[in-house]
Amino acid sequence: MSFYLSTIAVYFCVDLLAAWALNMQFGWAGIPNFAFILTQAAGAYMYAVVALGPSGGLTAFQHYILGASLPFPLPLLVAAGAGGVVALALGLITLRPLRRDYQAAVFLLFAVIASDVVSADVGLFNGSNGLAAVPQPFSSLQTTLGLGGYQWLYAGFTAVICLGGLSLVRGLGGSGWQRALRAARDDEAGARALGVNPAVLRLQVFFIGGMLAGLSGGLLVGFISAWSPGAWEYSETFAILTGIILGGVSNNWGVFVGTFLVQIAFQELTALFLPQIGYPGLSDALVWVVIGVLWLLVIYFRPRGILPERRTRMSTLQPSTSPEMSDAD
Amino acid sequence: MPTETSNLSATQMPSAPVLAASDICVRYGGVEAVAGASLTIPTPQVVGLIGPNGAGKSSLLAAIGGQSRAASGRVTFDGEDVTQLPPHQRARRGILRTFQTASVFDGLTVFENLLVAGLGDQGSRLRGALLRTPALHARERATAARAARVLEEFEISHIADHYGRELSGGQRRLVEIARCLMRSPKLLLLDEPMVGVAPHLVERIGEHCRAICERSVAILIVEHSMEVIGSICDRVVVMASGEVIDDGSFASVMKGESVREAYLA
Amino acid sequence: MNSTILLQSIGFGITTAAVIAIGAMGFTLQLGVTNLLNLSFGNIMTLGAFASLIVERWHLGLVPTILAAPLVGAVASVLLARTLLAVFARRQNGAFELLMVTLAAGLIIEYTLDALAHLQVFQFQFPSGATVHLGPFVFTVLSLALIGAAALVLAALLAALHLTRLGKALRALSVDPKLARACGVPMRRMINLTWIVSGALAGLAGLVYVTNSLTISAGAGLNFLVLVIAAAILGGAGSPVGAVLAALVIGVATEVVAAFGGSYYSQAAGLAILALVLVLRPSTGMWSGPTRDEVTV
Numbered sequence: 078m079s080f081y082l083s084t085i086a087v088y089f090c091v092d093l094l095a096a097w098a099l100n101m102q103f104g105w106a107g108i109p110n111f112a113f114i115l116t117q118a119a120g121a122y123m124y125a126v127v128a129l130g131p132s133g134g135l136t137a138f139q140h141y142i143l144g145a146s147l148p149f150p151l152p153l154l155v156a157a158g159a160g161g162v163v164a165l166a167l168g169l170i171t172l173r174p175l176r177r178d179y180q181a182a183v184f185l186l187f188a189v190i191a192s193d194v195v196s197a198d199v200g201l202f203n204g205s206n207g208l209a210a211v212p213q214p215f216s217s218l219q220t221t222l223g224l225g226g227y228q229w230l231y232a233g234f235t236a237v238i239c240l241g242g243l244s245l246v247r248g249l250g251g252s253g254w255q256r257a258l259r260a261a262r263d264d265e266a267g268a269r270a271l272g273v274n275p276a277v278l279r280l281q282v283f284f285i286g287g288m289l290a291g292l293s294g295g296l297l298v299g300f301i302s303a304w305s306p307g308a309w310e311y312s313e314t315f316a317i318l319t320g321i322i323l324g325g326v327s328n329n330w331g332v333f334v335g336t337f338l339v340q341i342a343f344q345e346l347t348a349l350f351l352p353q354i355g356y357p358g359l360s361d362a363l364v365w366v367v368i369g370v371l372w373l374l375v376i377y378f379r380p381r382g383i384l385p386e387r388r389t390r391m392s393t394l395q396p397s398t399s400p401e402m403s404d405a406d
Numbered sequence: 407m408p409t410e411t412s413n414l415s416a417t418q419m420p421s422a423p424v425l426a427a428s429d430i431c432v433r434y435g436g437v438e439a440v441a442g443a444s445l446t447i448p449t450p451q452v453v454g455l456i457g458p459n460g461a462g463k464s465s466l467l468a469a470i471g472g473q474s475r476a477a478s479g480r481v482t483f484d485g486e487d488v489t490q491l492p493p494h495q496r497a498r499r500g501i502l503r504t505f506q507t508a509s510v511f512d513g514l515t516v517f518e519n520l521l522v523a524g525l526g527d528q529g530s531r532l533r534g535a536l537l538r539t540p541a542l543h544a545r546e547r548a549t550a551a552r553a554a555r556v557l558e559e560f561e562i563s564h565i566a567d568h569y570g571r572e573l574s575g576g577q578r579r580l581v582e583i584a585r586c587l588m589r590s591p592k593l594l595l596l597d598e599p600m601v602g603v604a605p606h607l608v609e610r611i612g613e614h615c616r617a618i619c620e621r622s623v624a625i626l627i628v629e630h631s632m633e634v635i636g637s638i639c640d641r642v643v644v645m646a647s648g649e650v651i652d653d654g655s656f657a658s659v660m661k662g663e664s665v666r667e668a669y670l671a
Numbered sequence: 672m673n674s675t676i677l678l679q680s681i682g683f684g685i686t687t688a689a690v691i692a693i694g695a696m697g698f699t700l701q702l703g704v705t706n707l708l709n710l711s712f713g714n715i716m717t718l719g720a721f722a723s724l725i726v727e728r729w730h731l732g733l734v735p736t737i738l739a740a741p742l743v744g745a746v747a748s749v750l751l752a753r754t755l756l757a758v759f760a761r762r763q764n765g766a767f768e769l770l771m772v773t774l775a776a777g778l779i780i781e782y783t784l785d786a787l788a789h790l791q792v793f794q795f796q797f798p799s800g801a802t803v804h805l806g807p808f809v810f811t812v813l814s815l816a817l818i819g820a821a822a823l824v825l826a827a828l829l830a831a832l833h834l835t836r837l838g839k840a841l842r843a844l845s846v847d848p849k850l851a852r853a854c855g856v857p858m859r860r861m862i863n864l865t866w867i868v869s870g871a872l873a874g875l876a877g878l879v880y881v882t883n884s885l886t887i888s889a890g891a892g893l894n895f896l897v898l899v900i901a902a903a904i905l906g907g908a909g910s911p912v913g914a915v916l917a918a919l920v921i922g923v924a925t926e927v928v929a930a931f932g933g934s935y936y937s938q939a940a941g942l943a944i945l946a947l948v949l950v951l952r953p954s955t956g957m958w959s960g961p962t963r964d965e966v967t968v
């Protein structure tokens with residue numbers, strides 16, 4: 078039981094980081110980034126290959142690029158960097174003055190094709206079998222703490238990083254940068270006519286979101302030790318998005334609640350505690366059917382989510398002791 | 407405080423033109439919306455731009471504001487050639503505008519709408535958002551105070567916390583103009599700011615235009631109502647079929663044949 | 672490099688293009704008229720392919736096998752439009768919101784099929800006929816039939832769009848729905864017809880896809896959809912000719928890359944072309960961004 082709980086705690090922190098990152102891009106900037114999961118996958122893969130050691134070394138059964146065995150915090154930084162770079166590359170191609178629905182379709186194309194390429198090209202990240210036996214950080218602690226203790230330690234570490242992510246998201250949340258991003262989301266021409274350059278802001282939000290996603294991927298693979306194309310199908314982005322919309326777009330706590338409900342309460346807990354039905358894999362397929370239905374129900378009945386975006390009141394933005402309220406001219 | 411509508415040009419000599427647009431052509435595919443129009447505007451002056459539907463007024467505004475690239479011709483602003491600059495660069499230099507269909511950020515409150523404009527490109531940098539320097543804080547406070555003042559001036563303080571999507575047509579127009587003022591424009595382009603606005607607000611917007619002009623801002627206003635044009639403009643420019651066909655005081659333009667012909671054609 | 676391989680692969684590419692083109696024409700027709708990017712199109716294609724598979728397993732003969740796919744596709748398509756999409760369109764008809772509805776619908780169809788099919792990949796038997804040498808290219812009878820089918824569909828669509836009153840009404844609808852309605856175009860009927868035709872083409876594309884690949888699984892539609900969307904966007908929304916030309920470019924590119932650069936990157940080549948166009952595209956025509964945001968389903 079404690080074993081399951083610590084596992085779930087790690088998953089939740091990872092999912093939260095990803096969801097807050099996607100919310101920046103989707104909620105604040107209005108970019109329908111259906112290729113979001115690519116940035117998480119990039120982080121996970123890069124973490125794995127710089128932690129696994131040279132290809133064909135200890136784990137001769139798998140092939141991959143690069144291959145290094147960097148000491149612990151470094152693979153995480155590499156993961157974050159990889160996520161940021163992939164997001165930036167993606168953004169440079171897709172963040173064009175294109176209709177939003179076309180843009181969404183183009184992102185989807187990238188997600189699907191990247192998955193095909195990585196599955197097919199065995200030399201890249203060991204194809205559809207994926208990478209396994211990725212060393213866990215400080216695995217020697219497992220003998221002293223026991224597996225359960227080690228899992229809780231990792232969960233604590235992930236939670237700390239997750240809190241760091243939250244403070245970043247909250248800090249950016251009320252900033253002029255974020256406001257300009259939202260303005261450009263609502264009316265691009267209007268924002269440009271006020272001196273805002275949306276192209277730069279969007280690349281920035283892509284880069285930051287990509288870094289957080291890459292970090293989440295690195296944290297995940299450091300925990301589960303394996304990563305393969307099955308873990309990052311396009312529908313994963315859809316699941317994260319369902320959590321965001323259910324909880325409340327552009328509301329950090331809404332995203333928290335929604336992610337918990339969709340990713341943890343629904344996906345993980347049902348997988349762990351409900352009895353297996355039918356043939357193996359049936360319940361997974363049904364989970365996706367239900368997520369599709371859930372999405373439809375949410376956008377029909379509660380499009381603003383459980384906790385809608387909070388209105389920023391003038392009184393909270395104004396200094397309580399206003400310098401001079403008299404006529405200036 | 408908005409003053410009586412009085413024509414300034416008699417008392418105050420206009421200085422060097424803040425805007426000089428010469429031989430502007432704007433094309434959309436095969437359509438030539440503006441065909442070699444020229445226009446200069448000195449500060450401070452309120453210039454009315456009139457003409458029948460499809461004359462190319464909005465397109466000329468877009469060429470000046472940078473929303474459409476001029477196919478040929480030059481736009482000089484404040485002595486600098488801005489023809490090749492994208493719209494956000496022109497806005498940073500002081501060309502601000504409103505749109506024929508009012509542009510309000512629907513997911514932002516009215517107050518936030520003003521802040522976006524007031525903080526400008528420097529207040530919306532990522533570095534600032536990450537570092538949160540005291541200088542930025544001071545700037546944000548000052549901008550917020552200023553936004554509160556502008557809201558009061560436009561008598562829309564009571565809707566400061568409303569989202570853009572919750573506003574009426576007239577309120578949207580006022581917010582759009584107020585937003586432009588937050589950026590301290592040198593040239594203000596208004597595209598039919600009175601359309602869909604209740605009569606008492608029309609008068610208010612007109613008063614605001616005069617008041618803005620008195621702060622040494624040049625205004626180019628597109629408007630169909632001759633009554634409004636006559637009451638607030640120092641000068642009237644007439645367009646038809648993409649060309650400027652008349653330019654002068656309201657009285658002289660009204661007397662001329664060209665206007666009647668343009669509207670009857 | 673090796674010119675025989677190059678010519679070979681171009682030949683394959685034309686066959687692949689025919690497969691993509693049939694789907695892309697249906698997709699683009701529906702996109703042009705309704706202004707909705709229908710992401711469940713690939714799943715309707717899969718439905719059609721499965722329908723043919725079942726009929727083939729029953730040994731009902733070639734003609735029912737061929738007819739099953741377009742029939743099921745047409746029914747599924749119009750059902751989707753009249754039920755789910757109609758319900759959401761009544762509430763909000765932004766193009767993006769409805770696109771998300773089609774994505775959810777596609778997800779539901781895909782995984783329901785997956786659950787029903789016990790996650791299996793099915794083999795599909797279809798006679799491919801003798802090989803035919805046509806100049807430098809080598810085709811099978813089947814692939815010639817596919818190319819012929821694509822050409823036939825294109826000819827039929829063009830004739831219907833440009834020679835009949837119906838086609839004129841459809842084209843009017845795709846330019847300005849409000850004006851078209853005001854001019855007495857029977858909207859409901861026209862739009863339902865569009866869904867039926869595009870659904871039938873989706874089903875046909877599914878059939879054509881399995882005759883070419885000989886396997887089918889619930890997830891097949893997605894990879895096919897990717898190529899179809901790329902062709903439709905590249906060719907310009909609503910233009911069957913554009914869709915066919917774009918399908919040719921993409922089909923030949925995928926096969927040439929497969930022949931020379933390793934098959935892993937064949938699909939990526941199709942996407943690379945789209946990416947290149949997005950980056951370098953001229954700022955005119957449909958590319959210039961939003962035209963109308965309103966969807967009529």
Ligand SMILES: Nc1ncnc2c1ncn2[C@@H]1O[C@H](COP(=O)(O)OP(=O)(O)OP(=O)(O)O)[C@@H](O)[C@H]1O
Binds near residue numbers: 464
């Ligand atoms: N984006 C566009 N694409 C194609 N043609 C356009 C576009 N915008 C304007 N036009 C055409 O250019 C011509 C001039 O249009 P413009 O909007 O500048 O006129 P206007 O004087 O502002 O008219 P109105 O008083 O109706 O606002 C018209 O014939 C119009 O149809």
Ligand SMILES: [Mg+2]
Binds near residue numbers: 464465506597
């Ligand atoms: Mg106009």
